Amino acid sequence: MTDQARPPVPPFTYETAVVKVRKAEDAWNSRNPEAVSLAYTVDSRWRNRSMFLKGRAEIVAFLTRKWEKELEYRLIKEIWAFADDRIAVRFAYEYHDAEGQWFRAYGNENWEFDADGLMAVRHASINDVAIAEHERLFHWPQGRRPDEHPGLGHLGL
Template sequence: MSLRPPLPPFTRDTAIEKVRLAENGWNTRDAEKVALAYTEDSWWRNRGEFAHGRAEITALLKRKWTRELDYRLVKELWAHDGNRIAVRFAYEYHDDSGQWFRAYGNENWEFDEHGLMHHRHASINEHPINASERKLLWDTSGPRPLDHPGLTALGF
């Protein structure tokens, strides 16, 4: 089995690194690549949907990114302890009609000894926004630039 550093137990710095790596992965919108960060038998709760294992996670992410166009995400460490990390996040996207949305949420993550996530619990709320209200502005399909503000600096 391959390792996905940083590995637990997490320090503040390694937890921040793990959060940024997850953010960067999700911003690629590459479901197969993102799913490799999870154990083969990973268990998710994402809103009202449940996924078990990489195949279901990949399918969930493909459905998500088919509906959520020009998706951009920012995650921020909330807390960490041992092999667990809590994050808060915000993301923006538009649907196929051009309506923009901003979603806010929290995730609780639990990792195995190889640095793979085996539990993910996500609570997410969203609301429509005008295109002029967008704050997550960078080229799509890539990581957030290092100089782009995070959630706290954006006032989220």
């Protein structure tokens, strides 16, 4: 795999940071580990919950395992703050496990980008809450969240 610029690139404005967040949401909702990994530097460093990952190969392996367990995964990200080459987001996603138990995961991420717009550092803190199926809020077909679907703020999350 080769590095390619991933616009928008730093320094971010509010508008370009919002675009960057939506592109990340769309990529993760594709549930394609290889495609998602291309948004990160070859040596990207992650802290995801209690796991520490380095590089695209570890990212692909992690995401493959994640989406094998987190079924019918749907994610919404929302910008929280930004500055120059950094963006902070909050997010929620819903999924169910193999036994059919639904969950909503809530979290925050801190991102740092290189000059080409590739994410070099990602710190994620995430909590899972078991929910009943009737409590689900994310009902669009698998894939990209439709533009008209409410975001986190509008859903009261």
